[in-house]
Amino acid sequence: MDPHTTQKEGRSCKECHTDPRALGLGRGTLWREDAGWRFQSAFSPAPDLLELDHALDSFVDVNGTSLVNFSRPWLRTFNRKEIEAVLRVGLCVDCHHRYDDPVIRRWGPPVWKNPCPKGRAAMTPHSTP
Numbered sequence: 186m187d188p189h190t191t192q193k194e195g196r197s198c199k200e201c202h203t204d205p206r207a208l209g210l211g212r213g214t215l216w217r218e219d220a221g222w223r224f225q226s227a228f229s230p231a232p233d234l235l236e237l238d239h240a241l242d243s244f245v246d247v248n249g250t251s252l253v254n255f256s257r258p259w260l261r262t263f264n265r266k267e268i269e270a271v272l273r274v275g276l277c278v279d280c281h282h283r284y285d286d287p288v289i290r291r292w293g294p295p296v297w298k299n300p301c302p303k304g305r306a307a308m309t310p311h312s313t314p
């Protein structure tokens with residue numbers, strides 16, 4: 186799948202690759218620990234009345250577990266692999282934000298294993314708003 190061939194013009198890499206809302210996690214704070222990504226919703230879980238244990242704007246959790254049922258069978262939330270892939274790009278798009286950037290063109294394990302110093306810093310546990 187190439188998510189980029191049909192995308193609307195004008196959305197920056199960051200808008201998709203670093204924004205938890207774009208991933209369906211909802212509004213909140215994302216951060217990386219040694220064990221992986223964590224997410225804290227900006228909202229409290231929906232009222233008991235609704236019997237939901239997640240915020241109303243969360244469709245999926247950071248582990249890729251879907252929190253909602255869609256009324257259309259072809260709609261689904263991102264799975265864990267996809268969430269991690271999107272966020273991994275997000276670590277680098279502050280600077281590598283063109284499709285013809287050599288880092289993006291060669292995107293894959295060799296590039297991740299041998300990033301520039303800024304990339305290494307980005308890969309250490311940290312928080313993204």
Ligand code: HEC
Binds near residue numbers: 201278
């Ligand atoms: C409209 C939202 C959106 C925008 C804008 C966007 N991306 Fe993506 N990108 C995605 C999604 C969704 C994926 C798919 C992840 C998957 O399928 O595993 C993806 C995947 C990628 C991948 C492959 C990741 C992998 O490990 O397979 C790279 C590299 C990438 N994007 C770079 C960029 C760059 C650079 C920009 C800006 C020039 C950009 N993207 C803009 C949504 C977006």
Ligand code: HEC
Binds near residue numbers: 279287297301304305
């Ligand atoms: C704060 C800015 C910044 C961030 C964030 C950043 N980089 Fe870089 N990176 C650079 C600059 C500047 C260069 C040198 C550009 C050049 O050589 O044209 C570079 C070069 C590289 C190169 C060598 C490119 C080549 O052609 O040999 C790799 C690989 C790389 N970055 C990987 C990464 C990865 C992976 C990430 C995310 C984990 C990342 N970078 C995040 C600024 C950044």
